Amino acid sequence: xxxxxxxxxxxxxxxxxxxxxxxxxxxxxxxxxxxxxxxxxxxxxxxxxxxxxxxxxxxxxxxxxxxxxxxxxxxxxxxxxxxxxxxxxxxxxxxxxxxxxxxxxxxxxxxxxxxxxxxxxxxxxxxxxxxxxxxxxxxxxxxxxxxxxxxxxxxxxxxxxxxxxxxxxxxxxxxxxxxxxxxxxxxxxxxxxxxxxxxxxxxxxxxxxxxxxxxxxxxxxxxxxxxxxxxxxxxxxxxxxxxxxxxxxxxxxxxxxxxxxxxxxxxxxxxxxxxxxxxxxxxxxxxx
Numbered sequence: 532x533x534x535x536x537x538x539x540x541x542x543x544x545x546x547x548x549x550x551x552x553x554x555x556x557x558x559x560x561x562x563x564x565x566x567x568x569x570x571x572x573x574x575x576x577x578x579x580x581x582x583x584x585x586x587x588x589x590x591x592x593x594x595x596x597x598x599x600x601x602x603x604x605x606x607x608x609x610x611x612x613x614x615x616x617x618x619x620x621x622x623x624x625x626x627x628x629x630x631x632x633x634x635x636x637x638x639x640x641x642x643x644x645x646x647x648x649x650x651x652x653x654x655x656x657x658x659x660x661x662x663x664x665x666x667x668x669x670x671x672x673x674x675x676x677x678x679x680x681x682x683x684x685x686x687x688x689x690x691x692x693x694x695x696x697x698x699x700x701x702x703x704x705x706x707x708x709x710x711x712x713x714x715x716x717x718x719x720x721x722x723x724x725x726x727x728x729x730x731x732x733x734x735x736x737x738x739x740x741x742x743x744x745x746x747x748x749x750x751x752x753x754x755x756x757x758x759x760x761x762x763x764x765x766x767x768x769x770x771x772x773x774x775x776x777x778x779x780x781x782x783x784x785x786x787x788x789x790x791x792x793x794x795x796x797x798x799x800x801x802x803x804x805x806x807x808x809x810x811x812x813x814x815x816x817x818x819x
Contacts, residue, residue: 542765545777545789547797550769553790554597562601562788563676563764566752566776568611569594584615584622588631594769595632601767605676607759608637608669611645611747613661625665632669640675641668641730645751649735666732666755681757683725694721752779760785774800 546553569591570582582590598608612628614621629639643666653660694717701717720726734748752775756766762784768776771789773796780787781804791797 542786542788543781545771545774545791545797545800547792547794548790549792550597550790551594554594554601554769557601557767557788559600560603561765562767563603563606563785564756564759565598565602565606565608565767565769566611566755567609567768567770568747568772569770571613571615584617584624587624588628591628592631592635595635595637598767598769599636599671602671604671605674606671607640607675607677607755609643609752609755609759610667610669611664611751612667613664616655616658619657629667636671637669638671638673639667640670640673642666643668643730643732643755645747646731646733647736648733666751675759676761677759678761679727679758682728682754684728686720686724686726693717747775749775749779749782752776753783756780756783756785771800772796774803778804 546556602608612625614623614625616622633639645664645666647662647664650660650662697718703716732751732754734750736748752766752768756776756779760766760783763786765786765788766776766780767788767790768774769790771777771791774789774791777787777789777800789800791800
């Protein structure tokens, strides 16, 4: 296992090329966090050519195997992906990919939802516009690096009135017959000014598209970077696009590795990194 980031090939840079071959240049077990948004099935055809939904799992699994190799045992993999409508129904390729990755040895540890709070309205004959996307969390072990206190959010004014008068139920944590706690024990929150967020991230989509067809907001990778890494750790994005994950890593004091197949986006990233002002992670807004 490589513990010194300086030993990693091409640290703090964007590698031009296809991640299916370029990942081989990264040593085993040297990455702390992977955050990426690969092309969705049959989407971004103009940008990346598109992958048929029925072929998506076979296309992605060799990449996932390489990601599994370079990730540290206590690392995390965040996969931003969504289903698409195919022949009038939701294609199950995302669910099929989850099951296939579990067979490959990944643990499907959690699922975060990115709610696009500025999503514009729209409808089709049998559905409405999606206002959310999946951020699937995979790990290699049940115990992994996670810094939950780093993403706590202000509790809000509501808690002053709610905690003023507590019932007896509010003061205890009841257990069911299967020993799962269901009482909230509200008294635990007396005197606290911050609370843990939920797994729903309320973030607006990126208005400035950075000359790329699908850019997620800087705060999305920033939130996961702060949650799953510490300063000096290494963040990888094998489908780096215009480099949002890499900018987020740099702003958070982490090292980064990006891989991007399109040379024009590598140029956009380098320009962006040299001219864009530093935007540190801001926790307000990720949970409401």
